[in-house]
Amino acid sequence: xxxxxxxxxxxxxxxxxxxxxxxxxxxxxxxxxxxxxxxxxxxxxxxxxxxxxxxxxxxxxxxxxxxxxxxxxxxxxxxxxxxxxxxxxxxxxxxxxxxxxxxxxxxxxxxxxxxxxxxxxxxxxxxxxxxxxxxxxxxxxxxxxxxxxxxxxxxxxxxx
Amino acid sequence: xxxxxxxxxxxxxxxxxxxxxxxxxxxxxxxxxxxxxxxxxxxxxxxxxxxxxxxxxxxxxxxxxxxxxxxxxxxxxxxxxxxxxxxxxxxxxxxxxxxxxxxxxxxxxxxxxxxxxxxxxxxxxxxxxxxxxxxxxxxxxxxxxxxxxxxxxxxxxxxxxxxxxxxxxxxxxxxxxxxxxxxxxxxxxxxxxxxxxxxxxxxxxxxxxxxxxxxxxxxxxxxxxxxxxxxxxxxxxxxxxxxxxxxxxxxxxxxxxxxxxxxxxxxxxxxxxxxxxxxxxxxxxxxxxxxxxxxxxxxxxxxxxxxx
Numbered sequence: 001x002x003x004x005x006x007x008x009x010x011x012x013x014x015x016x017x018x019x020x021x022x023x024x025x026x027x028x029x030x031x032x033x034x035x036x037x038x039x040x041x042x043x044x045x046x047x048x049x050x051x052x053x054x055x056x057x058x059x060x061x062x063x064x065x066x067x068x069x070x071x072x073x074x075x076x077x078x079x080x081x082x083x084x085x086x087x088x089x090x091x092x093x094x095x096x097x098x099x100x101x102x103x104x105x106x107x108x109x110x111x112x113x114x115x116x117x118x119x120x121x122x123x124x125x126x127x128x129x130x131x132x133x134x135x136x137x138x139x140x141x142x143x144x145x146x147x148x149x150x151x152x153x154x155x156x157x158x159x160x
Numbered sequence: 161x162x163x164x165x166x167x168x169x170x171x172x173x174x175x176x177x178x179x180x181x182x183x184x185x186x187x188x189x190x191x192x193x194x195x196x197x198x199x200x201x202x203x204x205x206x207x208x209x210x211x212x213x214x215x216x217x218x219x220x221x222x223x224x225x226x227x228x229x230x231x232x233x234x235x236x237x238x239x240x241x242x243x244x245x246x247x248x249x250x251x252x253x254x255x256x257x258x259x260x261x262x263x264x265x266x267x268x269x270x271x272x273x274x275x276x277x278x279x280x281x282x283x284x285x286x287x288x289x290x291x292x293x294x295x296x297x298x299x300x301x302x303x304x305x306x307x308x309x310x311x312x313x314x315x316x317x318x319x320x321x322x323x324x325x326x327x328x329x330x331x332x333x334x335x336x337x338x339x340x341x342x343x344x345x346x347x348x349x350x351x352x353x354x355x356x357x358x359x360x361x362x363x364x365x366x367x368x369x370x371x372x373x374x375x376x377x378x379x380x381x382x383x384x385x386x387x388x389x390x391x392x393x394x395x396x397x398x399x400x401x402x403x404x405x406x407x408x409x410x411x412x413x414x415x416x417x418x419x420x421x422x423x424x425x426x427x428x429x430x431x432x433x434x435x436x437x438x439x440x441x442x443x444x445x446x447x448x449x450x451x452x453x454x455x456x457x458x459x460x461x462x463x464x465x466x467x468x
Contacts, residue, residue, distance in 0.1 A: 003433045003434075004429075004433060007197045007429060007432055007433055010196070010197050010198065010199045011196055011197055013199065014196075014199075015195070015196060015199055015200055015201045015202070016199040016200075017199070017200045017201050018201070019201055
């Protein structure tokens with residue numbers, strides 16, 4: 001009987017979904033594409049170990065490391081962001097096809113086309129700590145600039 | 161029933177000319193009402209028609225190892241049978257008919273189900289085979305109740321002629337039979353809680369998994385025609401026959417459509433309110449719970465025959 005009352009209430013309340021051209025509002029908790037800030041990354045690779053879908057790859061080199069993220073493989077669980085002690089990763093709110101905020105959602109035809117790689121130079125511990133402290137006190141733009149100055153080189157990849 | 165009347169019934173009303181748009185309309189009503197009950201927008205009015213047109217325009221991908229002729233034949237047989245079943249319904253007063261047309265109607269109503277079973281096995285897909293096995297198990301279960309209910313109504317009236325049954329006076333047995341038919345319709349139309357054969361998100365679409373393009377369009381049409389035939393059977397059994405010299409046919413047609421519409425809404429509410437049952441629960445439901453309807457109907461029919 002309860003289910004019939006619920007159906008009647010639903011009928012009276014009207015629909016809650018939207019027709020195609022309308023865009024739903026993105027809630028603050030929406031988890032979009034993972035955004036990487038090379039200036040803050042220390043190369044600890046915790047994100048790579050926490051990533052259950054293996055969307056994040058990490059290759060350690062001599063004096064540098066390469067961090068890659070493949071949105072086509074990402075399940076947007078948020079575990080990498082949660083585990084990043086340096087706050088180098090954050091969840092994008094509008095940077096996702098499902099958020100429907102973009103005019104053209106990312107389209108890929110081959111596997112790994114959307115993959116984006118960053119090669120970041122390793123910093124000495126003291127300098128790293130100093131950079132992190134500066135970055136924490138400064139804004140987002142300042143952090144990115146500091147990171148690029150420190151040797152971050154975004155490699156080619158698909159649009160996020 | 162002469163040839164001209166038979167052709168008019170089969171091709172015009174309540175046959176193809178009426179039944180095909182009615183099939184799309186009922187499919188839309190079912191989808192829309194379920195959507196509204198689940199707080200969704202639901203499809204636009206013309207969606208089932210455009211779905212059909214779109215599928216007609218698509219080509220079927222090659223299916224190596226599958227008997228193409230059989231795969232193409234099953235949906236066509238299902239559509240023909242369902243359209244024939246709708247054409248047999250005595251919607252208009254004194255529209256003809258013949259002794260035994262009820263048996264033909266029951267056979268035609270069952271044929272789409274047999275075609276679905278055969279199509280699933282012909283497709284040689286594991287999902288198709290599972291869907292077909294489920295459809296077969298379900299068909300054996302609900303048909304006992306469905307057939308016994310109709311046959312007991314017919315036996316109590318001493319006729320197997322649909323028109324005589326439609327104009328028969330209402331008795332408790334009549335209502336019992338209609339109730340039993342209503343209980344069987346969700347299984348016949350593959351809607352919740354008996355949407356097992358084409359269980360979405362579980363076995364893809366069961367016997368329809370390997371179908372695409374015009375063949376899938378024919379299955380969709382056959383499904384819509386089954387809706388018209390199933391709800392129309394209930395409508396003809398419960399519709400009051402009002403004798404009006406002028407405009408009686410229009411009134412009868414309107415009553416038929418209105419009752420069918422009501423039955424579609426009722427079944428949609430049931431579909432929205434319930435979740436899919438497992439096959440063992442479904443079979444148990446029909447064999448243990450609803451068989452009582454059939455037993456009551458048959459015993460009432462035997463009692464009425466002896467009394468008369």
